[in-house]
Each structure stands twice: as structure tokens, then as C-alpha cells.
Amino acid sequence: MPQPIEFFFDFSSPYGYLASRRIDEIAARHGREVVWKPILLGAVFKLTGGQPLVQIPMKSDYVQRDFARFARLLGVDFKMPDNFPFSSIHAVRSFWWMEGRDPKGAHALAQHLYNKAFSGNDIASAQAVASAAAEIGIDSAALLAGIESPEVKDRTRTESDAAIARGIFGSPYIIIDGEPFWGADRLDQVEKWLATGGW
């Protein structure tokens, strides 16, 4: 069996969202599975001096136009939430809480949270995450308790540190058999890499 593709993303990353809408189907066309791994780019930005694209002078207008144009090209719904850029710590903790109980459920939760956020909804607070989770049948009281547990907080830190140690600095960041691809604009290359085995 080939290794699964790793899909790293920040819930507050519009380009990560765009990739999230296509990565599973691209992988499936080549008989591959995808492991989703949310990261907290804030921790990376401390190391790289980076900052959210929409806060950078001159780039801000361009990237907001590009998000929407790229979404139209992909045929994907897209609406920036009013609270963008938002904290995704509760979304990430809820993912790792769920992952410890049911990895497929965690994948579904991540997809649902991402779709909620970029159809214009707030997923920043623990309560907003729990309400969204409830919409796909997850026990919101259990989630709210779980994301406050030391185990889940530790797991969140450990996964984030591991991603940084592996050099992941942006969202989306896709790894295929050790080969890294950064950016939603690399989806065509990801597909070609899977189809050809690399070049």
C-alpha cells in the first residue's frame, strides 16, 4: 500500500480551504488516501517573521481578489468570514480530540469546520466549534470538555512542534512520499506528481 498523502493546513488559511475542497478527490483518482493535519501558522510566523497575507501592505487587496477568483475557477463556494483572520486554536484542539477517538470523524469535522468558516461563519470560539460539530452528530458537551483536557492540549502542541520540525511553514502544505508542495496553486503539480511518480 502506498503511504497516505499528508495535508497540512491552518483553519484560518483561505488557500488551505481551497485545497481542502480538492485534495481528497485528487488523491482518490490515484488510489491514495489523505491524512489531514491542522497546524497553527501563528507559531510558524514567530520563526519566519511571516504574517497573515491580508495584513501585508500592497498584498492584501491582491490576495483577496485572488482568493475569490481562484475559488470561481475551482467552482467552489467562498465567502470570507467577518472575523478573518481568526484564531483556530479551538478548531485544532477539537480536531485532535476527535482524532484520538475516531480519525475518520476528525477528517469529517475538519471538512465541516473549513466549509463553515469559508462560507462566512465564525468558527473561532469553542462554542462555535462545538455548535458546528453538533451539526454533523458530534456530542458538543463532550467536545467542549475534551478540548480543555491536558491530553488534547499536549497533542495539539506535539503535532504543531512536529510539523515545524519537519519544515512546514505555510498552508496548505502537501507531502507525497517525502516530496513537499506548498500552496493551493500547486494542486496541478500534486496531481501530476501522483500520475507520473515525479519528474
Next chain:
Amino acid sequence: MPQPIEFFFDFSSPYGYLASRRIDEIAARHGREVVWKPILLGAVFKLTGGQPLVQIPMKSDYVQRDFARFARLLGVDFKMPDNFPFSSIHAVRSFWWMEGRDPKGAHALAQHLYNKAFSGNDIASAQAVASAAAEIGIDSAALLAGIESPEVKDRTRTESDAAIARGIFGSPYIIIDGEPFWGADRLDQVEKWLATGGW
């Protein structure tokens, strides 16, 4: 007649180089011409807080791998010069000097300088630029005198300021009928925009 496509680039930008190898043929397939406009990203970085990609922690290794991989995908020769990232002020001034006498010659000079740089050669010094220009039949003594003239220095500043005023913050940066595209990874979208008139 449709307006020409504007192609903004920094001579020290590897992604700009990759785009330079394809932009003319993409435009030609759709009956369009391309006006090349070298910029000095250093001036933009002062405004955006940006820095050369290869100097950013964590991103550096990735982008160097990506440059080469992208070049192989495009089927384009690519070798980073030892003096990368280099100053391109003399290359830019030589372009505007030539453009004042012969716009087509300036285009040819820019192509030649870009190809020289990213086949591993130094084009930073005035002498290196003049030697490269001589290889395509340009009078190197006239060039060396021209790039020291106040008119050419003014033109270089004016063009750079105009680009910044229009919001150009990266390389390559391509404008089609007012629609901006940033990055070599937008070449497919550039082609699609030309083919469809936009989406």
C-alpha cells in the same frame, strides 16, 4: 487592437525568470504582445516588510527545491548564480537605457540577461551587464555611459515608483486588461484568462 500584456519582473527573481521563459509564447497564442517591465523589488520590500524568499528561515530550502522542480516541469534550463540574490540595478538601468532607443532591443536584452543569470552567471556589475549586452550586438561602451546618465537613472526611478503606485509587490506580476496575476504559478490562469476573457 487589444492592449499588450504587462510583465513586471525583478532580474533577481527565479520565479520571474521561469515566467519569462513562457510569457511571450502564451501571449502569442492569443494574439497578444507583452511589454516587459523590470522592477526593483528591494524598494517594494521596504514597504511590505518582505525579503528574498531564500533568506527566510524554513522557506529557503523549500523554494530552492521548488525553483528547480518547476523548471524541470516547464522544460527550462535553470541554475542559480553563485552571487544570488544579486543586485539588479545595473540590469534595470541598462533595460531603460535601451528601451529609450529601441523597445524591441530592450526586450531582447532583458531576455538575454535573465537567461544569463539563471544559467548560473553573474549579471550584477555594470561590466557584467555590458559584456552580456555585447553578446547580442549592443555597444557596451555606449551602454556603460548610458546607464550613468541622469535621464536613465530618472527613468528607472520613475518606472519603479509607477509600478509601486499601481500596487505591484512581487515578481513575476502580470497584468491583462487590468487583471493582475502574481507568480509563475499563475501562468496556467493567465493562459485561461486570455483564452476565455475571464471568469
